[in-house]
Amino acid sequence: MLSTVIGELYALNLRSRFLEVARFGNPDKVPLSLWGIRPATLKRWWREGLPPGMDAATYFRFDIYGMKTFNIASWPSEGFPWEPSDRLVNLGPIPPFEYRLLREDERYRVWVDSLGITQLGFQDDWKDGWSGFATRTFIDFPVKNRYDFERMKSRYDPHHPDRYPPRWKETVKTLKEMDDGSFLIHLSLRGAFWWIRDMMGLEATLINFFKDKRLIEDILDLYLDFHIEALRRAVEEVQVDYVTLNEDMAYKRGPMISPRMFREYLSPVYRELINFLRNHDVKVVIVDSDGCVEPLIPELLSVGVDGISPCEVAAGMDVVELRKKYPKLVMMGGIDKRMLASSKPDIDREVYRKVPPLIKSRGYFPGVDHAVPPDVSFENFSYFLELLKKLCGWID
Numbered sequence: 001m002l003s004t005v006i007g008e009l010y011a012l013n014l015r016s017r018f019l020e021v022a023r024f025g026n027p028d029k030v031p032l033s034l035w036g037i038r039p040a041t042l043k044r045w046w047r048e049g050l051p052p053g054m055d056a057a058t059y060f061r062f063d064i065y066g067m068k069t070f071n072i073a074s075w076p077s078e079g080f081p082w083e084p085s086d087r088l089v090n091l092g093p094i095p096p097f098e099y100r101l102l103r104e105d106e107r108y109r110v111w112v113d114s115l116g117i118t119q120l121g122f123q124d125d126w127k128d129g130w131s132g133f134a135t136r137t138f139i140d141f142p143v144k145n146r147y148d149f150e151r152m153k154s155r156y157d158p159h160h161p162d163r164y165p166p167r168w169k170e171t172v173k174t175l176k177e178m179d180d181g182s183f184l185i186h187l188s189l190r191g192a193f194w195w196i197r198d199m200m201g202l203e204a205t206l207i208n209f210f211k212d213k214r215l216i217e218d219i220l221d222l223y224l225d226f227h228i229e230a231l232r233r234a235v236e237e238v239q240v241d242y243v244t245l246n247e248d249m250a251y252k253r254g255p256m257i258s259p260r261m262f263r264e265y266l267s268p269v270y271r272e273l274i275n276f277l278r279n280h281d282v283k284v285v286i287v288d289s290d291g292c293v294e295p296l297i298p299e300l301l302s303v304g305v306d307g308i309s310p311c312e313v314a315a316g317m318d319v320v321e322l323r324k325k326y327p328k329l330v331m332m333g334g335i336d337k338r339m340l341a342s343s344k345p346d347i348d349r350e351v352y353r354k355v356p357p358l359i360k361s362r363g364y365f366p367g368v369d370h371a372v373p374p375d376v377s378f379e380n381f382s383y384f385l386e387l388l389k390k391l392c393g394w395i396d
Contacts (some may be wrong), residue, residue, distance in 0.1 A: 013181030015241060018067060022242070022284045022306060022330050024362040030392035032385075033309065033332040033367025034066035038132025040374040048378035060385055065394055067365070069186040070175065072234055078198065079121070079136060082114035087167045089234045091189070091227070093155035094162050097142070115198050116142035133373065143199040146215055152199060153222060158229035172237045184241040187231070191247035191287065192269045193257070195223045202256065209261060220269050228276050235280035242284035243277055244309075245270075250291030252315045262299045274304035286332065290370060291315045297326055306330045312369045314338065319354055323361055331358070332365040340368065340384055341375040347384050355391045366392060 012020065012028050020027035037045070037056035046052045050059055057063070075091040076082035081099035084090045097116035101109060109127065110120045118140035125134035143149050175185060190198065196205045196219050208216050234240075249256050257266075274285055286307045287293075287300055292315040293308060300308070307330025311317040319334035339350040351366075358364035366388055372381060389395045 014068060015181040015184060018184055018241065019283060021363060021365060024328065026362075027393075029394055030359055031067045031365060032062075032065050032388055032392060033365040034060075034062045035310075035368060035371050038371050039129065040131045040133055041372050041376065044374050045378040045381075049382075050378055056381075060382075063183075065385075065389055065392075068183040070183055071186045071188050072171070072175075072238055072240070073187055073189065073231075075190060076114040078115060078117055079113050079119060079126070079134070080130070084162070084165065086165045087171045088165070089168070089231065090163050090165065091230060093152075094157065094160050095155065110139065117198070117201075132371065138201055141199060141201040141204065143219075144204065146212075149199070149215060149219060156222060156226045158226045163230050164233060175238055179239075185238060187234075187240045187243045187282075189227065189243065189245055191245040191249070192220055192223050192266050192273075193249045194247050196220070206257070209257075209265065216265060220265065224269050224272055227273060231276075235277070235282070240277075240280070240282050242286060243282055245285065245287050245305075247287055247289040247293075248291070249289050249296070250293040250315065252291055254292050255296050257296075259295055259299050262296055267299060267303050270300075270303040270305070278304070284330065286330065292317060294322065297322075297329065301326070301329065307332065307363070309333050310367070310369045314369075317369070319358060319364065323358060323364075327361070328363065330363045330365075333367045333369045334358075334364075335366060335368055335384075337368050337370060337373060337376065340372065340380050341377075342380075344380070344383055347380065347387065351384070351387050351391070355388065359392065 014031065017027040017029060017031050019025070021030055034057070042050070042056060045056065050056060062068070072088055073091050074085040074088040076096060082092060082096055084092060093115065096114040097112060099114050100112045102112065102118070103110050104123065107123060108120055109123055110118065112118050117138060119136045119138050121134055121136040125131045143152055196216065199219060200208065205216070277285060284306050285304065286309055287305050288309045290310070290312050294317060297308065309331070310333030311319050311322070311331055313334065313336035317334065319331050322329060322331065334354060336350050339346045355366045358366070386395070
């Protein structure tokens, strides 16, 4: 059911609104790009008016004004212990690496996560649960050479029976029964560059682009074959609305790899994976990358990517200027989080400069340009959200 008629008002559901925006159409309201609020920020807000213990997404009704999603896949993130979901497709290593604390003192801890990455972090950021804004030093990665990679391959058998847990059928049944367009079915994946970095680390990855091209190509072949085969059943049984390829492939002043290197190594992988997704009726593909990814935008568009997130302002990702250069690029985020920590007039200037013209030009989901940091007050965020709701048609 695509829409509901209420009197003379033609009201779209979330899926229809999302697709209207992503296709540069004319939605009745624009969904907001809203991130989950991280623990360090929540601790401040609980002191300032958010009911203690309540999640900000619940309080602010992100499910109504944002993009309520159900992600159908699970995989481990750097730094964390990980237990595979009993309901979602397992895209992690099977078995996962043993999460181990190697040593600690009053200030630091050193541990191995479920991806096999050894890292050092501050106790304040990790000991009592992730703070949400943690700095780490990566010490060691599981793949250093061809031998290590051949051993790693056994953990990424796409046909392993545990890829689809016992309750997957229940997930499919539930999604079909509940699918009234009020939520989006989402598939969040590690991108190809992220995948290599999780195995080798950034430095070794970049060195091996030149030193051992064959090894890099074989890792990317595994990435592609694994994801296509592991996901084939999922995308045949569930209609996915959009896919996020998580990359984080840029620094403040530019990408970690050049456009030429992207074309040589990543473009063929992206193109084939996106063709597979399109053949299963996935409508929208977004690349999520912090930093200044602008030099790679032409390459991303050329392989079939629809848009980018979160458009980090401190890295020069100005969504107004990007729209002039890339008129058909879908964008999410783009509102400077630093302004939310300033005054309400500063918030007004930031929002009014960007949101009205970009809504008019279409293809834009307004939101903060990354996670909301703890220097943003509860009052300021509340003000910011009300302003977005007004400009995006949610309230008068």
